[in-house]
Amino acid sequence: MSTASAAHEVLAVVFQVQPQQARKPQLSVLLWERAMEPQRGAWSLPGGQLRHDEDMTSSVRRQLAEKVDLRELTHLEQLAVFSEPSRVPGPRTIASTFLGLIPSPATPELPGDTRWHPMSALPLMAFDHRPMINHAHARLVAKMSYTNIGFALAPKEFTLTTLRDIYAATLGHQVDPTNLQRVLARRGVITPTGTTARSGRSGGRPAALYRFTDST
Structure with a gap:
């Protein structure tokens, strides 16, 4: 079957570093639970069919806004194409994936069928969505080492401890804040920034605040 006759969908792998009670922050991914067959009850990446009158970036932004009410992305980039002929039941459907990032202070309101899942404990996933998540995570980890993409996961101003936690959660290993x-x-x-964070209940010297030089 030719590519011209195939349907095309766009899917977003959206990450956020989230605090955990009595635990270190964890990198989490946004998923929604399928309410209909096929694979009812499995979890999917947000997205959907590409319209004839829109480009892929506009489509994924529209669908994130319409389906999961997500409008606070600080980073969005196209990743890969998944074109296995039998990747989903029914007519052949090609998927283009996107990497989306949300800063840790943001708390978007989500529909009841949508929630954040830690990368360390992903649920049963529909179709080929787990490999898509793994691919996006690998891309994010790689870019953390040579770009300033961390700005998209961090608050506008942060302590080195906060930044360490964000990098550790994303990379999956401990990070020394001094290094x-x-x-x-x-x-x-x-x-x-020349300013300091508020002192905690235990007192002590206030920690210096930093910011990313730019967000490009």
């Missing part, structure tokens, strides 16, 4: 500061400062990615 992180040294590397990012040498690359010109972060800069001190």
Whole structure:
């Protein structure tokens, strides 16, 4: 079957680093539960069919806004094409995936069938959506090492401890805040704001606040 006769869908892998009670923050992905067959009850990436009158980026933004009321993306980029002929039941459907990021302070209101799932405990996934998530995560991890993409997961201003937690949650291993500061400062990615965070209940010296130099 030719590509011209195939349907085309766009799917978004949206990540956010979320706090966990009595645990370190975790990288989570946004999923919605299928209410109809095929694979009713399995979890899917948000998205849907590409319209004839829209480009793929406009389509994925529209569908995130319409279907899961998500409008707070700080980063969105196209990733890969999944074109296995039998990837979904029925007519052949080609999928283009996108990587989306939301900063950790954001708390978008989600429909009842949509929720965040930690990368470390993904539920039963529909079709080929788990490989899509793994591919997007690998892309994010790689870009954390050579770009300033961390700005899209972090607050506008942050302590080094907060930034360490975001990097550790994303990369999946412990990160030393001093080394992180040294590397990012040498690359010109972060800069001190000249202000400090509020002291916690335990008191102590207020931590310095930083920001990303830019978000491009």
